Amino acid sequence: MQVSEWIHEKVRSRRLAVLLDYVWTFGLAILLALTIRTFVVQAFKIPSGSMLPTLDIGDHILVNKFVYGVGIPFTENKVFPLGNPERGDIIVFKFPRDDERDFIKRVIGLPGDVIELRDKAVYVNGQSLREDYAVHDVPIILPPEVDPRDNFGPFTVSPDTVFVMGDNRDHSNDSRYWGVVPYGKIRGKAFVVYWSWDGSDRWVRWERIGHGVR
Numbered sequence: 001m002q003v004s005e006w007i008h009e010k011v012r013s014r015r016l017a018v019l020l021d022y023v024w025t026f027g028l029a030i031l032l033a034l035t036i037r038t039f040v041v042q043a044f045k046i047p048s049g050s051m052l053p054t055l056d057i058g059d060h061i062l063v064n065k066f067v068y069g070v071g072i073p074f075t076e077n078k079v080f081p082l083g084n085p086e087r088g089d090i091i092v093f094k095f096p097r098d099d100e101r102d103f104i105k106r107v108i109g110l111p112g113d114v115i116e117l118r119d120k121a122v123y124v125n126g127q128s129l130r131e132d133y134a135v136h137d138v139p140i141i142l143p144p145e146v147d148p149r150d151n152f153g154p155f156t157v158s159p160d161t162v163f164v165m166g167d168n169r170d171h172s173n174d175s176r177y178w179g180v181v182p183y184g185k186i187r188g189k190a191f192v193v194y195w196s197w198d199g200s201d202r203w204v205r206w207e208r209i210g211h212g213v214r
Helices: 003-039
Strands: 041-045 059-064 090-095 098-109 114-118 121-124 152-156 161-165 186-198
Touching: 041 186, 090 161, 098 121
Parallel strands: none
Antiparallel strands: 041 059, 059 186, 090 098, 090 186, 098 161, 114 121, 114 152
C-alpha cells in the first residue's frame, strides 16, 4: 500500500469513528430524553381556563410522573408507587372518555369519600371543604335537575379512583359531569410552571415562570 493510500484510509477511519461517536451520543441523548419523558417528568401546556387563577391559559407546566408510580407502556398499570393522589393535588390525566385528550384538575375526593355540592359549597363526608383556591363568578344557583354544577350528589368515590374539579368552578368540565378518574389514567402531579406565554398579546409572563403549582 502506498503512503497516500494509507493516509486516505486513516482519514476515512477517523471520519467514520467521529461519525459513529456522534450517532452514539445523539442516540443516547434521545433515549435518555424519552426515558425521562415516559417515566419521570413531562411537559404540558394549559389550553383552557378551567384552573384559573391557579393555572392560566398559556402556562407550560412540568408534571412529576414518578410520584404515583412508574407507568408500564401501553397499559394502565403502574409499579413502584411512592404514594397515591392526595386531596388538593393538581393532576394531569387521560380524559376517561377519550385517552387522546389530557385534562388537568384538582383532586377533591379520594376512594370511599362521599362528595356533595350544596349551592356551590363542597362537602366531603359531610364536612365543609375549605377551598381558598376555588373561584365562582356566576351568582346564579342552578338546581341539580338542570345542571350538576352547583348542586351535586351525594356521590361515593369508587376504589382506586379520584373525584376531580377545576378551580374555576363555574367554568370547568370535571367529575360533576363525567365521573371519577381511575388511578391508571393519571399521568402525574403538576409541580411547577416553567414557561408562560400570553397568546393574545404574544408576550412572556415572566412573573409566572418558576411559580409552584399548588
